[in-house]
Amino acid sequence: MTTAPRKFWGWGREGEGPTEEQAAGVLRTLAGHFGREDLELAPAPRIDDVTLPEPRLAPPDALAEICTREPLERASHTYGKSFRDIVRGLRGDFAPAPDFVAFPRDEGEVAALLDWCGDAGAAAIPYGGGSSVCGGVEAQVGDRFAGAVSIDLARLDRVLEIDRSSRAARIQGGIYGPALEDALRPEGLTLRHFPQSFEFSTLGGWIATRSGGHYATLYTHIDDFVEGMRTITPTGVIESRRLPGSGAGPSPDRWLMGSEGTLGIIVEAWMRLQDRPTFRASVSMRFTGEDGFRRGAQAVRALSQTGLFPTNCRLLDPNEAQTAGAGDGSAAILVLGFESADHGLDAWMDRALECCRDAGGDAPEDAGRTRSDEGATREGAAGAWRQAFLNAPYLRDVLARASCISETFETAITWDRFESFHADVMNATEDAVKRVCGTGRVACRFTHVYPDGPAPYYTVLAPGRRGSELEQWAEIKHAASEALLAAGGTITHHHAVGRDFRPWYDRQRPDGFARALRAAKNELDPAGILNPGVLLD
């Protein structure tokens, strides 16, 4: 099997995603929907047409073998995958390109690269799968540095050890999602962490950004799956013991999780695994009427407090349901599922359906029986939603080519404030969309749910103006972020902070904690070479 190369400017691999013909169809749909017959598809950029800045740095001889200044690699490592990144890529703007890209083969080479960066006054940008949507891998490092090196961990791609008895594995940080699952499958195990970026993101990246995954409840972030970690900092290795639980001081792992490459590079982790599920029960419930989404949220709140812990519990508002092909736009849809490798799920689903029906949810009488085949999660609204979920990043490349603003933001809020919070955020965002684009659509779903509140995820789709897309999105993002911060939410539930969300993160983060984090950073990375501008100045 040959694998096509990754797109240097957008999602996935060359030749995958919509064909040009399908893209033209998308354009026609958009044009009709928004009444904007002037929309046009910009061509995808070609690497030969891209002008990269002259490299300021040459790789050291000792590491030359693992370093490259090849334009395709430099361009591919310039950005993450936010809308802003895609638009700049489409324009052929790769101004923040790293001076070279390094592919260390072991942790010794990681340490050597950090040493060299320290000596050379170069910024070191840790790079996993490059799926950041917050400027987390972009070498905007300022004049303080002699240049920037993108350190791509893709060669640290192995599962090193599997402990079947404890259901855990020691895994290198640079491994991609599919390779990780492939290595675990023969043992009947799975990490079961499936962010939307699954195919193009890495274990180390997930931990560094506190990624959100498969489980809608209980194990929402990757955090709980980390049993122990090994991290290379500019001043040495930090390796924690693998332990099922400990109360010996603050958790060293929790100090490093979410540090987004500013404190060190995660080269290995012992991860907690799951048995591959063999029982499944799923259902999609409709909540119709004007207040369908509100009643769906009530059902989800009740469910979240039962202790049943559904694996899937995605509430889609009517817009989101329609966009995902999981509904006709007349109802909110709750995609609800349980899975287990151990036991049938009828008792769980029966009680969950009661909660939903109490809140006015509607599903066929015989829905939700336990099945023991893979098909259970791939049919009906659940299947439609899943497919749309995986296609979304490919589709966004097309939307960006049509100068359509297409981006998401996510947050979390306690239940007591949810209704007014959601109203504030929707109003602020819809107002901004209307002001900036004349028309557009804002949709919401819950990606994760806690006993004390949901994690709402908002999707914006609006027709932009070619050449002004970045400013248009910035204005919408600003309005949404101000609203959600003012209403008590978090600036990110699982997309991380990076460079792009700093203005709001800085206000959300307690000052004393910022000082403590800065002090820890200065200790571990005294030259400040690691991912400068992310989390901290």
Added chain:
Amino acid sequence: MTTAPRKFWGWGREGEGPTEEQAAGVLRTLAGHFGREDLELAPAPRIDDVTLPEPRLAPPDALAEICTREPLERASHTYGKSFRDIVRGLRGDFAPAPDFVAFPRDEGEVAALLDWCGDAGAAAIPYGGGSSVCGGVEAQVGDRFAGAVSIDLARLDRVLEIDRSSRAARIQGGIYGPALEDALRPEGLTLRHFPQSFEFSTLGGWIATRSGGHYATLYTHIDDFVEGMRTITPTGVIESRRLPGSGAGPSPDRWLMGSEGTLGIIVEAWMRLQDRPTFRASVSMRFTGEDGFRRGAQAVRALSQTGLFPTNCRLLDPNEAQTAGAGDGSAAILVLGFESADHGLDAWMDRALECCRDAGGDAPEDAGRTRSDEGATREGAAGAWRQAFLNAPYLRDVLARASCISETFETAITWDRFESFHADVMNATEDAVKRVCGTGRVACRFTHVYPDGPAPYYTVLAPGRRGSELEQWAEIKHAASEALLAAGGTITHHHAVGRDFRPWYDRQRPDGFARALRAAKNELDPAGILNPGVLLD
């Protein structure tokens, strides 16, 4: 209702626990059991007979109203409640007494006390309920300080706000367990965090030490119940947002949890609560034969990986079962229970019983049906074990008076290493007990269980020599700690580190993390006044 004063040297209140007659009975049992007719009960000390060191510091005039140098208070705040503490108390040795004790009424007074300590060069020892078993509240602060002030948070004792919809409450850090539950009960809510110290420990203390509580699985430590925190440091307040979940950088709360009063004083927290359970199902299973405990552990491993999340899952080895009155010493006992405020538990218990029976566990055919009365947790082996659990600290005062070594230590280890780990720790501890005391007993139970490993808890009981108890216990503790550290465990699962477990914690903790923690401490507490000697030098 009048409340008797707390004992200044031991557990609980004056007049509670065993009577002198009962204590004499305990002595006779011990004497018979260990063949040591020479054991004698030392008298409980009287405060009038205690000589405290002359105070080196006088409280400032501005804070005089909330400060005392009264001997009873100084003595009561000298130690925690470890065996070592009780023995020193019995001997009338209160050498590390704080120079005065302060009872701030609000966070302004907490800040004022920290300011004053900084100016005066005094150490500030945060004091919750004083139930530390690791030297966490003992003012062994060295000559660098002009003296030491014990800051008792007991007046910050209110539930300030309840959010029924999100099941959360804003609670002051100094509130004791019973008062906290009393305040939540009218709302039908409960924190459901019941460490053994419940009656004499506080919310702030639980968070500062990452306390382990009621739930044997899933919510093992207090950590997961913290929604947001407010902490006073010498350089300002750190208040995190209350959020059901967030991925915005490393969690500020997780940085502070487990800091054991070295980074700040927790004055408030938003805590996640539970509905009060109305359904219960419980059972005790016997695992008989030579390898009963090993097979019980296999059952617990299987159970831990089912996703059923039993609330209670305490495996007692035959010694532990006998001591607790939950068995006759011929079998390991698994006390297994589920509880819910939402649904009947038969499906859960049925599958759990299957797992246990697969491993050779034995219980009556009709055991484990769901009940909806309080009695379900108070009968049979579960009830016996629960009562013994609550009585244990009172009993230990008697044992210490009889110069019997009576202490516990706890750890955690992954399943793959459990059997050899347990053998190593038992051998090392039993050898030390035999060497030091001639005879004695070491028992084990699991207090908490994870999918990737158990948290074993060891209890040592051995006849000591009057006047040598501290050295005897130190030698046993040393042997046990060396063994568990060498075999890959953690020096503490939920008892914290304090001053006493530092030698092993320092070796367990990654060096780079120690440096980062020290840097954060220097930033937040530049004069190093907060609980010096705990976690860090």
